[in-house]
Amino acid sequence: MNFSGLIQDFGPLTITGLAQGAIIALFALGYTLVYGVLRLINFAHSEVFLLGTFACIWAWELFGLDQNTAIPSVPAVIGLLVLGLVAAIVLSGVTALGVEFIAYRPLRKRNAPPLAFLITAIGASLFISETMGVITQRNIRAVPALIHPRDVFVIGNMHVTNLQILIIVLALVMMFVLDRFINSSRLGRGIRAVAQNPDSAALMGVNKGRVISLVFLLGGLMAGIAAVMYDLKVGVTRFDAGFLLGIEAFTAAVLGGIGNLRGALVGGLLLGLLQNYAASLFGTEWLHAASFVLLVLILLVRPTGLLGESLGRARA
C-alpha cells in the first residue's frame, strides 16, 4: 500500500475523481429512473450511452474533424460542442425509446415476469454493442480534439482544467434540473405513482405508457450528455465502452440508493473519488475491486444504499 503516494497526489486524484464521478453520476441517472419506475435493471442503458459517444463523434466528423485536425476557433468549438450534445442526446434518447419500444413494451403488454425484462435488456445490450463492434471492427474510435485542456486554477499540485470544470458543472446543473422536474412537476408525480402502484396510477388518470416512455427518454438524455463528457475526457470510444462504464454507473446508482436521483449523484461522485484514491493506494488494477468492496460495505450498513430508495417510495 502506497500511502505516501496517496497523500502526495491527493489533490490531483480528487479532481480527476470528481470529473470521472460526475460522468458516472449522469450515466447512473438512467438506471435509477428506470429502476424507480419499473423495478427493472435496464441493462441496455449502457448502450444508450454508447451510441451517444458515437453520435457525437459522427457529428463532428461531418465537419471534417478528426483527431489529427487542429483545434478550431472558440466560437466554432462552442458551436461544435452544442452540436455534439444535440447529436448525442438525440441518438441516446431515440435509442432509449427504441429499446423501450422493442424490448420492453411487448413484454409489458404480455405481463411478463420481471426476469424476462432483465433478459431482453441483456439481449438488447448485446445486440447493440455487438453490432457496433462489427461495424467498427472492434476498433477504437478517436474523438477530434476540441478543447485544449488548460489549467484554470492550481492549488498545490492540483491542476484544475477547463474541461474538468465543464464536466462537473454541467453534471450538477443537469442533476438539479432533473431533480426539480421529478419532484415538483405533475408529470414527476405521475412517474412516482406508476412506480408505486401502476394500476392505481391508471385509475388516477396517469397514462402509464407515456410516463414510462418519458422516463426512458429522460434517462437517455442524461446518458447523451454523459456520453459527450466522456468523449471529451477520454478521447476515444469503443463498442464496449458502455458496458465497462455501465457497470460502474449501475454500482453508483445502487450505492446511492437506486431509484433515488440524489443518490445517483452521491454514488457517482463517491465512486469516482474512491476509484482514484484506491488506484493510488493499491494500484490501478484494484480500482474496480475497491469500488465493489465499498459497495458491499455500504450495503451491509445501509441495505438500500446511502440515501435509500426514493423514487418509488417516500419523498424523493
Next chain:
Amino acid sequence: MSEPHIETPQEADAANARPVDQAAPTGKTTAVASTPVSDEERSGEVLLVVDNVTLRFGGVVALNEVSFSLRKGEIFGLIGPNGAGKTTCFNAMTGVYRPTSGGIRFQGESIVGKKKHEITRGGIARTFQNVRLFPEMTALENVMVGADAHHKTSVISALFRLPRFWREERSGRDRSLQLLRFVGIHERAGEVARNLSYGEQRRLEIARALATNPTLLCLDEPAAGFNPAEKEDLLALIRKIRDTGVTVLLIEHDMRLVMGVTDRIVVLEFGKKIAEGTPAEVRDNPAVIAAYLGVPTDAA
C-alpha cells in the same frame, strides 16, 4: 404489478418503525414495570401476556402501555376504532415490530426479539389484514408451506428421499387439503393464489395459518370482504377452530361477529386500552360506545 398493493414492513420502515430484522440500533427493550410471571401463567392457564407494551413510530404512539392476557382455549376479541393499534399489536406479537418498551410472553416465555419463524414454530400463527399470500403458488402449496413449519425434512432427507420425506410430504398434503376443505375452497386447491377472489384469498390465509398447527391463532379482520351469510359461516368456523383446542385472538370490526363469538374483549383507542371484559360488559361500556360503537350496534 397489478396486484392490490400489499403493505410490507419494508415500506413501513420508510418511517421510523423498527422491524426486528433490521434492528441495527441495539434495540434493547426497556422493561417498564413489567409484572412478574404469575402462577396462572406458569400453570399454562394463561397463554399469552402482553405486558405494558408501548410502541412508537416517530411521533405516533401506536401502542401506549397496553396490557392484557389471553387464557388458554378462549376466543379473545381485540377491537377499537381505525388506527387504534390493533394490527400493530399483532405485529409486535409475531415479531414484525419490536416494542419500544414492555414485554410479551407466550406460554411463560418472552418472545420479544425472537425470530419470526421461531415465534411461529412456537405456536403463534396469524393472518394479515392486507392479504399476504404467496401469489404464484397454488392454494395447496400455500397451505403446505404453513404445514412445513412443523416438518423436519432436512435438505439431506429431501435430497435422498429418505422415509421421513415421504411420510411428511404425504401427511402435509392430506392435512392441507383438509384445511382447504375446512375453509371451503378445496375446489380451488390447484389454482394459484393470485387468481383467487379477495374473499377466497382471505380464506386461504386462514387455512395457511392453521396449517402451522398453532396454539394461538391471530386473525386480523378475517371477515372483511365477507357478506353476512358468509360471516355466519366464519363464525362457525372460528368456533370449530377453538373446539380443536386452539386459542383465537380476533381483530374484527363486525360487532355481530365479535359479540357472537368472543369470550372476552379488549378495546383499544389511540393505542390505549380503554376497556376489557365480556362482550356484554364491553357493549354497554359508555367509553366504548362513545369511541367506537356509536349507536348501540347495528343489529339488523
Next chain:
Amino acid sequence: MTEATSSTPEQTPAPAKKAKSDSGGVRGWFGRQSPVVRGVLMVVFAALAFLLPYVGEIPVIGPQIVTQGVDWPSALFNMSYYVLLALGLNVVVGFAGLLDLGYVGFFAVGAYTVALLTSPDSVLRTEWGWLAAVPVGLAVAMVSGLILGWPTLRLRGDYLAIVTLGFAEIIRIVATSTETLRGDRGFADIPHPPGTLADGKPMFGVADATPYYWLGLAVIILVILAVRNLDRSRVGRSWLAIREDEEAAEIMGVRTIKYKLWAFAIGAFIGGLGGVMFAGEQGFMNSGTFVLQFSILVLAGVVMGGAGNIAGAILGGALISYIPDRLRGIEDPIWHTDLFGFRFAIFGAVIIAIMIFRPQGLIPSRRRAMELKDREKEVAPIE
C-alpha cells in the same frame, strides 16, 4: 384440530391433478403418462443423450446439427458444463428467486482450487491428481457460496444482483492480479481425470473430448435427480415462498436465512462442479475465462429456457453454448465473413425474440406457464 376435521379425508387431490393435465402440448402429454412410462421415457432420453457425439452419422439431419468450426464432442462438452452452470443458477435464481449476476465466480473458485492443488505451476506444489482435488474444489466452492450468501442475506432483489456481480468481479480481479493465482499466465498441465482404457491409453486424453462429455453427462444426470428431489419437497416450497414474499414466509415458519444459505451453497456447489470439470478437460486455465459476460450469459440461458424449471434450465444452458459454437465456421451470405463475428449480435436478437414470444421461457415451469397463460390474455387495455 386436524383430528376433529379429518372426519372423511376422502382424498381430494383431484383439483390439483386437473390443473396439471390442463396444459396441452408435449408437457401435458408427458404429465399424463403413468410413472412407469415416464421413467422409461427418461431413460431412453438419457441414452440418446449419451449417443449425441455420433449424431453426425445420421444422414441429412446429422450434419445440420453438428458444429463446424468446433470439434463436435468438444462442443458437447462445452454444452455440458454450461448446462451444469444453468442447473445450479436455476436453483438460486429460479427456485429461490435470488438474482445472482456473478455466478461465474463459483465456477472460477472450483476451477482454481483444482488448478492450485494439481498444477505444477501452483505455489502449493502439491500436484495432486484431479480426482483428489475435486472434493476440495467443491467444498471450497460451497463455502464461498456461504461467504457470499451470509453478508447479502438482508439485501433484497436487485441489490443482491449488483453485489453478486461485484463478488464475481472481485474474484476475477484477484485471479488476474495476485501472484498466487497467476493471472493471465495461468496454470498449465492440470491433470485430466484418471482411468486407462484396455489398450493402455488414458481414458481422458487430449485428442478426443467424447469421454469428457460422457463424464459431464453423468454428472448432469446426478445433479438433475438431486435438484429435482429438492424442488419437489419442503425445501423447494420454502424457496418458492421466500421468492414470493420473504417476510410472509418467515411468519409462516420458514427459516428464510437457512434456506437462502442452502440455495447459495447448493448453487455454488453445482457451479464449482462445472469448474472442476472444466479444469480437468482443459489442462490449462487462466484468468481470462471468468469474465462477467459469462455469468450474464448463463443467466440469460436459465431465463430463456424457463426459470424455475429444470428442463428449461438444461435447454437454456445448452443453447447458450450451442448457438455461438454452431455459428462458428459458417459464412454469412452477404459479406462472406465468418458469422461468428456476429454471434453475439445475433444472439442478442435471438434472446429478445425468444423472450417476447415466450416470456415465460422455452420450457416454462408448470406454475409459471399457468400464471402466464392467465396473464397474457388479460393484457393491459388496448392502447
Next chain:
Amino acid sequence: MLLELQDVTLLYGRIQALHGISLNVGEGEIVALIGANGAGKSTTMRAISGLRPVAQGSIKFDGEDITKLRADLRVVRGVSQSPEGRGIFPGMTVRENLEMGAYTRRNRAEINQDLDRAFSLFPRLKEREKQVGGTMSGGEQQMLAVGRALMSRPKLLLLDEPSMGLAPMLIQQIFDIIVEINQQGTTVLLVEQNAQQALSRAHRAYVLETGRIVKTGTGAELLTDPSVKDAYLGVA
C-alpha cells in the same frame, strides 16, 4: 343512461369471470352490486374502469363507447374508482395521495377546495397529512382510498367495498357520505358485502352469481326478497 354494459364477458386466462353481464346506471343513481365471494363484482368494476379489457360486449359511458378506451382516458371522461384492496400509493404522503386523485385536473383552487372537503370528511387524514400512505392502518387507508377517488370530481364513482375494514361508527358515516355526494350530483356504483346498508341506500341493485346477473330490482325490493335475504343478508 350514464353507464351501460352490454353482454360483457371477461376472461382471466382460462377463467371466465364474467359471462355476459348487462347492467346500466342512470344519471344521479346509486346502484349497488352484491354477490358472494368470487361472483365477479370486482371484476365488473375493473371492466368499467378499464383495468382489465373485456373479451366481448360493450361498455358505454355518457353515450360514448368506451369499451376499448384506456383506463386513464376513462378517468378524464369522468369515471373514478376506489379499488378493492385500496390501492393507495404506499410511498407518498397522505396529502400527495389525495393530490394524485386530482391528477387530471388543473384548477388549483378547486383542487384545494376538494382537499379540504376530503379532510373534513375524514379528519384522521388531516391529522396524518404528512404520514406515508403505506404506514397507515387498514381503515385509514380505506378512508384515503375513498377520499382520493372523490378528488377527481367524477361523474361516475365506482366504490369497491368502501366499508371494508372500517369501524362501526365510520361505516354509518361512509354510507351517509355516499348518499350526500350522490345528492350533490355524483352517480355511484357500489359494490358492498354489507348488503343491508347498501340496499337500503341504493336506488337499484343487481345480484351477481358466478359471473352472471341473476336478479335486479330496486334496493327495497331486493332487501325483502327472500332468496337475497337468505344468501346475502344472513339470518337477522
Next chain:
Amino acid sequence: NSDSGSDDTASGNCGYKLAFFGALTGPAANLGVNIEQGFELAINQYNEKKGSDCITVAKFDSQGDPGVAPGVARNLVADKKIIGIVGPAFSGESEAADPIFEQAGVPSISPSATRVSLSANGWKTWHRAVANDDAQGPAAGNYIKNVMKAEKVFVADDQSAYGAGLAEVVKKTLGTAVVATDKTEADGKQTDFSALVTKVVSSGATALFYGGYYQNAGLIRKALTTAGWKGTLVGGDGMKDPGLAKAAGNAAATGTIVTCPCSPPEKAGGTFVTDYKAKWNVDAGTYSDVAFDAANFMLQGIDAGNTTVEKLNTYLGATEYKGIANTYKFTPTGELDPKFIKVWAFKFDAAGNTIADQEVPAV
C-alpha cells in the same frame, strides 16, 4: 525454388492445407488478423505463382481464448489435409492447444507466442519464429537506458502474461531508474486511464514503459498528452501496430518507441510491405511479416516434397530458411536459434507509421 512449369510436381504437392490458428474475432482479434493476413498473403502468392489453388488456406478462430482453443484445435487436427499450422498466435492459447497438435503430430510455427516457458514442454512439433520475452525485455531496457538516457522511468503493464513478463524484465534491466510502477486492466477491460495518468505525471518520470498491447497503449498515450505529460512512451512488439497511433492521435503518438524481436521488413528488400497494403488495404501490423515468413517456410518444405506431417516437421527442424524479416533456424526445443535473434527499435512518425530506428543489443 521449383519452376512453376511442371504440372506433375505441382499437382503432386498440391491439395494440402496450411492452417492459421489464432484470434480472428474477440477482444484480441486485431493481433490475430495481422498474423492471419501475413500468412494468407504468402499462400496466395504461392498459389498465384503455381497458377492454381494448390494449397488451401484453413483458418481456425480461437478468439485467443484458452477456454475456446481446445475445441477448435481438435477440429483442426481432424482435418487430415492440414499438414502445417501457423500459430497459435498467443501464448495462453498455445498452452491449451499445442498439446493437441503435439499428439496429432502436426507441426506448427508460432510467429508471435513469446512466453518463455512454452519451449520447456518437450513438444516435438512446436516451433516459434521469434525470440521469447527474455530477449526483448533487456533490449527495451537498454534502449531506455542507453539511447534515451532516461533517468526516471515509470513501468506499467496490462497484467497479461506477455505484458507483465516483459515489464518484469525491463524493470530488472533498468534497476534504480524505475521510480514507480502500476498495473492496468487488459485490453478491452478499461478505457479510462486517468488514475494511471495522474500517477505518471506526478512521478516526474520522463519515460513510461508499458508492457501490453497497442490499443491500451494508444489510449494511455492520448490521456498522457492531454494531461500535459511530455515524456516518451516505450513498449514491446505488442505495441508495434498502426493501431496505436489511431488510438492516440498521430501527434500524440509521434516519438513513441517500440521494440520488436524482428527486423524491419523494408530492410529485407522485396515487396512485402507494398504487397500487403495492396492486398489488404491496410498497413502490415505486428508479426504480419513473421507469419508471412513462417508460411513460406512451410510452403518451401511442401515444394520440396514434404507432404506428410512427419516429413514436414522433420524438414522444419532441419532447415535454415531465409525470409524477409529474419533468417530462421530452430533449436531442438523449437526456439529460434539465438544467433538469429535480432531486436530492433522502431519509432512512430508524424503519420502514425513505425519507422525503423536502430537495432538494439538483446543482452
